[in-house]
Amino acid sequence: MTVRPLDAPELPPEVLLRVEHLTMRFGGLVAVDDVSFDVRRDEITALIGPNGAGKTTVFNCITGFYKPTVGRLTLRRAEDESWLLERLRDHEISRAAGVARTFQNIRLFGGMTLLENLLVAQHGPLMRASGFTLLGVLGFASYGRAERAAIDKATAWLERIGLIDRADDAAADLPYGDQRRLEIARAMCTDPVLLCLDEPAAGLNPRESAELNTLLRSIRNEGVAVLLIEHDMSVVMEISDHVVVLDYGKKISDGSPAAVREDPKVIAAYLGVEDEEVAKVEQEIERIAEESGA
Numbered sequence: 333m334t335v336r337p338l339d340a341p342e343l344p345p346e347v348l349l350r351v352e353h354l355t356m357r358f359g360g361l362v363a364v365d366d367v368s369f370d371v372r373r374d375e376i377t378a379l380i381g382p383n384g385a386g387k388t389t390v391f392n393c394i395t396g397f398y399k400p401t402v403g404r405l406t407l408r409r410a411e412d413e414s415w416l417l418e419r420l421r422d423h424e425i426s427r428a429a430g431v432a433r434t435f436q437n438i439r440l441f442g443g444m445t446l447l448e449n450l451l452v453a454q455h456g457p458l459m460r461a462s463g464f465t466l467l468g469v470l471g472f473a474s475y476g477r478a479e480r481a482a483i484d485k486a487t488a489w490l491e492r493i494g495l496i497d498r499a500d501d502a503a504a505d506l507p508y509g510d511q512r513r514l515e516i517a518r519a520m521c522t523d524p525v526l527l528c529l530d531e532p533a534a535g536l537n538p539r540e541s542a543e544l545n546t547l548l549r550s551i552r553n554e555g556v557a558v559l560l561i562e563h564d565m566s567v568v569m570e571i572s573d574h575v576v577v578l579d580y581g582k583k584i585s586d587g588s589p590a591a592v593r594e595d596p597k598v599i600a601a602y603l604g605v606e607d608e609e610v611a612k613v614e615q616e617i618e619r620i621a622e623e624s625g626a
């Protein structure tokens with residue numbers, strides 16, 4: 333199958349998603365202003381920036397919740413399969429292009445069991461196996477096989493996130509950190525090529541945060557690109573391969589975690605000072621540290 337809109341650019345093989353000149357306006361407010369960056373395969377890319385910088389808006393454009401005012405979002409799913417996400421509807425972005433996401437606030441089906449939550453995520457393949465008719469109810473073998481495969485996949489994910497013993501419990505009864513991991517497992521049950529996570533470490537304790545880091549690294553190592561918004565800098569610095577920094581809707585830095593951490597523009601944005609004042613602030617920090625004998 334070759335799916336390539338005529339105007340989709342040719343991307344280098346290591347690039348999964350190319351965001352070009354993304355701009356999103358809400359009336360007079362420019363929430364995202366001419367932002368461009370790449371998300372590479374086999375990498376964890378973090379999107380960071382102070383509150384209101386435009387991170388969630390970028391996510392919402394990539395995942396189809398918003399139609400960008402301007403910009404091109406090319407996702408190269410396979411060598412002969414590219415998509416222009418800004419032209420797709422949100423369900424096409426998840427089903428056809430293979431982009432899955434989680435939200436800042438947990439959105440599990442609280443009254444359903446853990447297993448059911450992971451089966452609902454596989455509704456698409458199950459419906460196709462049913463031929464969109466009553467084949468499942470009539471006991472056709474093809475549907476039975478698809479149903480077995482869905483249960484196997486859900487079970488494997490529950491084992492992987494350490495929750496197999498609670499498969500039949502209601503999702504709402506899980507501790508917060510477990511719910512976060514279940515949400516990620518649910519997103520992974522759709523077989524995405526790109527997993528977008530909006531503040532996955534928010535509200536986690538240090539042990540849960542460490543478990544999350546291990547999970548995300550293992551997902552990355554299996555070839556699924558991860559794009560995350562995160563305020564917890566220890567998580568960002570520990571697991572990201574690539575960091576993109578936004579401030580007031582504009583990209584101000586883009587590089588390795590180490591390079592971004594040293595970037596005066598980033599320091600200025602986080603401290604809320606002008607670029608020229610950064611050196612002064614750094615000297616002040618050093619002076620205070622010396623005086624306190626640190």
Ligand SMILES: Nc1ncnc2c1ncn2[C@@H]1O[C@H](COP(=O)(O)OP(=O)(O)OP(=O)(O)O)[C@@H](O)[C@H]1O
Pocket residue numbers: 358361362363381382383384385386387388389390
């Ligand atoms: N639907 C909307 N309508 C109008 N303005 C919006 C809308 N969504 C976001 N904004 C505005 O766009 C700007 C960027 O918001 P966004 O939520 O993308 O920032 P953020 O970096 O994700 O912030 P935070 O870290 O606080 O979640 C803000 O000024 C916000 O008020």
